[in-house]
Amino acid sequence: MYQPHSVMGDQELPGVLILGVGGVEGVLENHVGLLKKNFHLITMKEFLENKKELSEKIKSIFIFERRPTIDRGLLESLPNLKVIANSGVGVDHLDLKLISTFGVKVTSTPQAVSDSTADTGMALMLASARRLVEGCQIAVSPDTERFAVDWLGVEVTGATLGIIGMGRIGYKVAKRAKAFDMKILYHNRKRRKEEEEQAVGAIYCKKMEDLLQQSDFVMLVVNLTPQTHRLIGKRELELMKPTATLINISRGAVVDQDALVEALQNKVIRAAALDVTYPEPLPRNHSLLKLKNIIITPHIGTATVQATCMMTEEAITNMLAVLNGLPIPSEVCPK
Amino acid sequence: MEEHELPVLLVNEVGGICGVLEAHVDFLKTHFQLITMREFLENKNILSKNVQAIYLWWHKPVIDPELLQSLPNLKVIANSGVGMDHLDLKLISGCGIKMANCPHAVSSSTADTGMALLLASARRLVEGCHIAVSLDTECFAPDWLGEEVTGATLGIIGMGNVGYKIALRAKAFEMKILYHNRKQRKEEEEQAIGAIYCKKIEDLLQQSDFVMLAVSLTPQTHKLIGKRELELMKHTAILINISRGLVVDQEALLEALHTGIIKAAALDVTYPEPLPRDHPLLKLKNIIITPHLGIKTRKTTRMITEEAVANILAALNGLPMPSEVLPD
8 A cells, every 4th residue: 555655845756767776677776865865766666556646746757777668658657757867878778759749858868977988998998909808817727827928919009999979978988099199080970070079189081981991999889779770780890900809888789790790700800899789688698608809798888886876866967957947958859 | 141240149939938929030030140049058169159139038038147158249138028127237237238128119008008907907897708708697787886987096106108108098087196106207297197296105095096006126116015005095996016016915915805905906917927826816806817918919019129129239239229228
C-alpha cells in the first residue's frame, strides 16, 4: 500500500521516475541523496504498484544506463511528464521524435562526460600502441624468464591521429593528442572554426577517405545516428594503413564488427581498441574476444567517481531548468 | 678492402631476445665493422687491438676492468638509453674512454609510457580488459569505477627531459602539476607547463593524486620512495615508476599496497627485471607491471642507435660529442 511520505516538503517536490537504485541497472546508491534533495524519487516498481496515485506526480524521468526504456505506453501513462533527462550524451536508445510528440523535452549531459571520455580515448590509444595489456601478461606470466628486447610497440609521439567526429569530446581528444606532438586530422559533418582548428593544429579532411589513408590512429568519436551506423566497414578498414590502429569510444554499431574481425585476422589493420561494442557485453564466444590484436574495455568511457557524479548533477540541473521554465542547458532536439 | 678502414664496433650479440636489433645491422655496418662478443672471444689475440668502440645494448656487454684491459684501443662506449647506473663511470673515464648516452632519443617514448601507465592505472584499464573477455561476465556493473585523470594533481619527481615531457602531456589533461627536482627549473619553463616547484618532496607527496618517478638512479635516489614517503602520500594516490626499480623500496611498496596506504601502483621497472615468478608484487590486485616498455618502439629504438652512432663517430673523429656523459 502506498504510504505518503511523512515530511510535507517531500510531497511538494516534483516526482522523478527512475528504474531503481543499485544493482545492475539502478541509479548509483550514493547519488540517491542528490536526487532526493530536489525530487520525490519514485522507482519503476513503486510506480507500477501504484499507477493511479503516482502517474500524475511524475514530472521527470532520470535515465541511467539506458533505463527505464521509454516507449509509447509509458509516455501515455505519465500525463504530467515534462522532461526526460539522460545520464550520458548518447541518446541513440531514445526515440526522440516519439517523445517530442508528447511535448516532453529530452536533455543529456555533454559537459559531464567529455573530459572523462576523451581521457578514455587517449588511454586506449596509448595502451594499444605500446601493447600495454599484452605487456602486463608477460610481466606476470610464469613462463617469462627474460623481457625480449625485440618486443616492440608503435610510437604515439609524432604519429598521425585521425579523429572522426569533432564534437566536444573529439576536440578534447585533439587537445590531449597535440601535447604528444601528434599530427591531427579530423572529419566532421561541419568544419570547425579556423581558430578552433589552429588551437589544436587540426587539419580538416572533407573526405573521410583522406583521413583513413593518412592516419596511424583512427579514433571514432561520433554519435550513433542512421548516418553513422556502420560508418566503418570493410571498405573503410581497407583504406586504412596496415600499420594503423582503430579506436572506438562512440557506439559499437558505428563499426561493422564482422568486417572488423576479418580485418584484424588478416592484418588489414594492425590492431583495434574498443570501449564499445554491440551488444555490451559481447557474447562470450564472439570472435572479437579471441583476437590477439584487440583490446576491449567494458564501456569505461565515463566510469569515474567524479564523472558519474557530475552526470547526475548535470541531469538534475537540466530537469529543474525545464520544470522551472528556465533556459535548458543541454536540450536534445530531434533532427 | 674498404671494410678494413671502418672502425671496429663491439656489440654483445645481434638479434634474438637480447641482441642489437637485426633491423639496425645494415645501418651500423655502413659506419663500422661489426663484431659480437662471441667473435671477439674466439679471436681475442687478433681483434683486441682493433676494437675502438662499444655499443651497449640493454646494458650488455658488461663493462668490467677485465674487458677494458683487453681493449687497449677502445675510445668510446655508447649506451642505448639514458640510464647509466649499470656503468662504473669513474673506472671507464679513468681509462681515458669517453662515454655517451641517448637522452634525446628516449625522452618522448618514455614520457608516453608514463602517461600510458598513469591512464591505465587510474581508469583500471587492465582489470577492465579482463572483465570484457571473462567467461563469467554477464553484464558490466555500473558501480565499477576508476579515478578521474583530467583536473587531478600530478607530482613529478625528477624534472629532466623525460619529466618535462610528461608535464607537457599532463597539462593537456588539465592536470595540476607539482614537481620536485635537484634544481628548480627556469621560470619560463615552469610557466610553459604550469608546474609548481616543491622544494620539499613531502609537500609533493602529500598533495598529489598521481606520483610519477622520472629520476636517474644514483646513490641519492636509491630507495627514494620508502615506507615514510608512501605514508605521506594520499591513500587515494597512485604511484607510477618509469625510472629504475631501485628508486622504490619494493618491500615497503608491497606493504603499502597490501594495507591500502596508497591506492595502486604502476611499475614499468622493478629490481630485478623480470621479478622472480613467485614475487609477492605479482600477486597484488592493485598493481600493474609492464616489461620495461619505456623505449620499446621501432621508431625510438632506431633513434637510439642513430644517436649512439653519432656520439661514437664524434668521439672517434675528435669532435664534440652530442651527449657525452662525464663522471660526477
